[in-house]
Amino acid sequence: MQSRSWPSGRPRQRRPSKPVNETREAHEVPRPRLAERIAAPMRRLGVLALLVALPGIALAAPDGLRDPADGLQVTTLENGLTVLTLEDHTTPVASLQVWVKVGSRDESFYTGIAHLFEHMMFKGSKHIGPEEHAQLVGSRGGRINAYTSRDVTVYFEDVTSESLPLVIDLEAERFANLDINQATLDKEREVVLEERRMRTEDQPGGLAFEALAATLWQSHPYRWPVIGWRADVEGVTVEACRAFFDTYYAANNLVLVIVGDFDTEETLAQVRKSFGSLRAAPSIPRSPTKVVPARGERRADVHFDVRAPLLYAGWHAPKTGHADAEALDIASMILSAGRSSRLYQKLVYRDQIALEAAGGFMELHDAGLFYAVAVARPGADLDAVEAAFFAELEAVKRDGVTDEEVAKAKRQLEVSLLSDLGTAHSLAGRIGGEWVAFGRVRSLEERLAAIDAIQPVDVQRVLQTWLVDDQRTVIHVDVPPPAPAETPAAANAEEE
Numbered sequence: 001m002q003s004r005s006w007p008s009g010r011p012r013q014r015r016p017s018k019p020v021n022e023t024r025e026a027h028e029v030p031r032p033r034l035a036e037r038i039a040a041p042m043r044r045l046g047v048l049a050l051l052v053a054l055p056g057i058a059l060a061a062p063d064g065l066r067d068p069a070d071g072l073q074v075t076t077l078e079n080g081l082t083v084l085t086l087e088d089h090t091t092p093v094a095s096l097q098v099w100v101k102v103g104s105r106d107e108s109f110y111t112g113i114a115h116l117f118e119h120m121m122f123k124g125s126k127h128i129g130p131e132e133h134a135q136l137v138g139s140r141g142g143r144i145n146a147y148t149s150r151d152v153t154v155y156f157e158d159v160t161s162e163s164l165p166l167v168i169d170l171e172a173e174r175f176a177n178l179d180i181n182q183a184t185l186d187k188e189r190e191v192v193l194e195e196r197r198m199r200t201e202d203q204p205g206g207l208a209f210e211a212l213a214a215t216l217w218q219s220h221p222y223r224w225p226v227i228g229w230r231a232d233v234e235g236v237t238v239e240a241c242r243a244f245f246d247t248y249y250a251a252n253n254l255v256l257v258i259v260g261d262f263d264t265e266e267t268l269a270q271v272r273k274s275f276g277s278l279r280a281a282p283s284i285p286r287s288p289t290k291v292v293p294a295r296g297e298r299r300a301d302v303h304f305d306v307r308a309p310l311l312y313a314g315w316h317a318p319k320t321g322h323a324d325a326e327a328l329d330i331a332s333m334i335l336s337a338g339r340s341s342r343l344y345q346k347l348v349y350r351d352q353i354a355l356e357a358a359g360g361f362m363e364l365h366d367a368g369l370f371y372a373v374a375v376a377r378p379g380a381d382l383d384a385v386e387a388a389f390f391a392e393l394e395a396v397k398r399d400g401v402t403d404e405e406v407a408k409a410k411r412q413l414e415v416s417l418l419s420d421l422g423t424a425h426s427l428a429g430r431i432g433g434e435w436v437a438f439g440r441v442r443s444l445e446e447r448l449a450a451i452d453a454i455q456p457v458d459v460q461r462v463l464q465t466w467l468v469d470d471q472r473t474v475i476h477v478d479v480p481p482p483a484p485a486e487t488p489a490a491a492n493a494e495e496e
Contacts (some may be wrong), residue, residue, distance in 0.1 A: 080252025094260030112228015126177035172274035250281035303480035317368030
């Protein structure tokens with residue numbers, strides 16, 4: 001799907017012995033059955049061919065598809081840990097993911113502590129030295145990683161089947177016995193501050209999205225960046241880190257997902273042995289803050305030394321699971337996905353006042369964000385770019401979209417959804433994300449039917465409903481204005 005990861009940060013590259021950050025968001029909405037899809041072979045030919053090719057996915061009866069997640073088994077340990085297992089012997093690999101139900105929205109005193117803690121989880125525990133966890137996985141040909149979002153923190157390993165028991169023990173060890181000390185905090189603080197400098201403070205796009213979120217979500221914890229404000233990262237204490245770990249890294253706040261080539265009963269027995277003694281938290285605090293609609297358009301300027309000024313626009317959108325989600329996804333693709341999109345054609349090709357146009361629909365647990373971006377051509381007036389930008393958007397809201405545009409966007413969404421299910425890792429990610437957000441895993445049949453149900457009138461309706469002028473937030477990134485000229489009187493005063 002076109003939308004979800006870019007605004008919250010591109011993948012963070014690390015040395016092979018350390019995890020490489022990823023960000024993923026997912027959503028789909030239950031809809032009626034899929035039978036009518038199979039009766040349209042010309043429109044679905046590419047998708048059906050892809051289904052046949054993907055491991056673990058097969059065409060079932062003529063009225064549907066066999067979902068690789070159909071065999072999911074749910075187990076809850078006495079300490080509240082949720083374990084989701086899916087045995088699949090298609091390939092001799094397994095993916096283990098630990099979903100911690102804590103993200104930047106749960107931070108109370110120091111923003112960025114959830115992301116900082118992701119770093120500290122690789123720095124050793126009572127029985128495992130710093131980086132040794134990652135080295136043990138890497139030396140066996142496995143892949144280890146972690147990421148933090150506004151809603152969750154996820155740790156994962158992708159390994160061959162014989163290494164799964166080791167990985168289970170390694171994860172249980174660090175969740176039970178993490179070494180939280182001042183030296184580790186000081187070192188990882190510097191790593192995170194450098195990451196913030198490179199990915200946000202020295203990047204006009206990073207600053208623009210940070211300003212967009214802060215201005216749009218004024219009353220909600222989503223307003224601060226996942227990486228945190230610099231002053232908070234500089235000021236966080238080791239005591240705050242220990243309190244954060246004790247509060248959120250508890251058994252009853254975790255979802256353990258294991259997908260791939262293993263024996264379910266044997267693996268559950270080891271999980272009970274390794275994770276069964278992990279403590280449960282008596283309570284897990286959550287922010288009660290709700291998103292409040294804007295009372296008029298909001299604007300902010302970001303000054304940065306750029307040759308190509310940036311325009312960012314965003315609107316409040318529904319949270320994940322809303323009935324308008326698929327229509328907004330398709331609307332976003334028609335408006336801003338690729339060179340054939342409406343905004344790209346208007347601003348880059350026809351008017352030639354922009355170098356790029358992009359956007360997306362970003363879904364989170366408490367709220368959503370529909371956004372679009374234009375990169376002005378050097379020398380172009382940013383106000384003129386904005387006028388053309390919103391004029392094209394208004395034309396789509398007024399006149400609607402074509403059947404051909406909707407059909408193309410549907411195909412792209414279907415292929416993206418299905419092609420993301422061919423590995424144990426991607427299946428585990430789908431299962432964990434759905435379970436944490438909804439308490440269940442929605443079927444492929446539901447998800448594909450939700451896309452298939454969208455018509456051009458639905459796209460026009462959601463644009464008119466959600467992209468309202470007095471609810472939008474607009475960010476300009478441009479060079480700072482020239483300093484005011486010094487008056488002769490002021491110059492004479494300085495000389496005296």
